[in-house]
Amino acid sequence: MAMAGGGGLNRSSSRGQLPPQELLDDLCSRFVLNVPKEDLESFERILFLLEQAHWFYEDNSVEHNPSLKSLSFKDFTSLMFNSCAALRPYRAHLDDIYKDFTHYKFRVPVSGAIILDDTYERCLLVKGWKSSASWSFPRGKRSKDEEDHTCAVREVLEETGCDVSKLLKMDDHIEVSIGQQRVRLYIITGVKGDTVFAPQTKKEISVCNFSKFFLIFSIWVKRILIPRDYIKTMF
Numbered sequence: 001m002a003m004a005g006g007g008g009l010n011r012s013s014s015r016g017q018l019p020p021q022e023l024l025d026d027l028c029s030r031f032v033l034n035v036p037k038e039d040l041e042s043f044e045r046i047l048f049l050l051e052q053a054h055w056f057y058e059d060n061s062v063e064h065n066p067s068l069k070s071l072s073f074k075d076f077t078s079l080m081f082n083s084c085a086a087l088r089p090y091r092a093h094l095d096d097i098y099k100d101f102t103h104y105k106f107r108v109p110v111s112g113a114i115i116l117d118d119t120y121e122r123c124l125l126v127k128g129w130k131s132s133a134s135w136s137f138p139r140g141k142r143s144k145d146e147e148d149h150t151c152a153v154r155e156v157l158e159e160t161g162c163d164v165s166k167l168l169k170m171d172d173h174i175e176v177s178i179g180q181q182r183v184r185l186y187i188i189t190g191v192k193g194d195t196v197f198a199p200q201t202k203k204e205i206s207v208c209n210f211s212k213f214f215l216i217f218s219i220w221v222k223r224i225l226i227p228r229d230y231i232k233t234m235f
Contacts, residue, residue, distance in 0.1 A: 016069035028084035047101040059202040110183045111151035112139020117193040122210035161198035
């Protein structure tokens with residue numbers, strides 16, 4: 001399914017229907033129009049808002065109405081720029097706006113945690129929702145005006161259901177730079193090995209598991225991902 005800056009998308013297909021105008025209007029009102037003025041001062045902030053709208057659409061609208069088509073974020077953004085009156089004046093520039101946003105996202109700082117169990121022999125890894133997803137430490141992009149440690153606690157809670165706010169020590173962290181993006185991972189110790197992990201967000205994390213600690217040294221630091229060659233030896 002292709003997207004053009006000022007074009008539209010076919011509203012019917014064998015795989016499902018595109019969202020009706022009523023639903024698009026509701027998403028625009030909920031996620032774009034009724035936000036603080038400063039959140040509409042840049043296209044980067046606007047597309048972050050549309051990203052939240054896209055997650056809501058996929059996790060709620062599509063899940064509760066199977067006749068709706070699942071959309072990529074790029075196609076969803078195209079629909080919103082073509083249907084939302086506040087965004088429509090800029091639809092001719094959408095290709096450039098989307099490209100700039102993609103580049104911008106790779107500069108947003110990332111925070112997370114390397115979580116060790118109470119034996120110090122295993123660390124916690126999470127696997128994304130898609131079958132092709134890699135294993136990694138729980139982590140995510142900082143929100144606007146969010147501190148690194150606050151982001152790390154939030155991301156760990158969202159991805160694992162584990163609250164590490166009382167275990168996090170501000171000075172215990174490692175930091176690497178990946179291109180223009182800074183990644184900070186806090187070292188968290190003392191999490192019980194029999195902890196039951198339960199991701200709080202829909203369709204983001206499929207599995208949370210403790211892995212043998214020695215594998216931490218096989219982390220591909222440039223991407224903070226576990227090499228696929230080691231996956232079979234993890235558990």
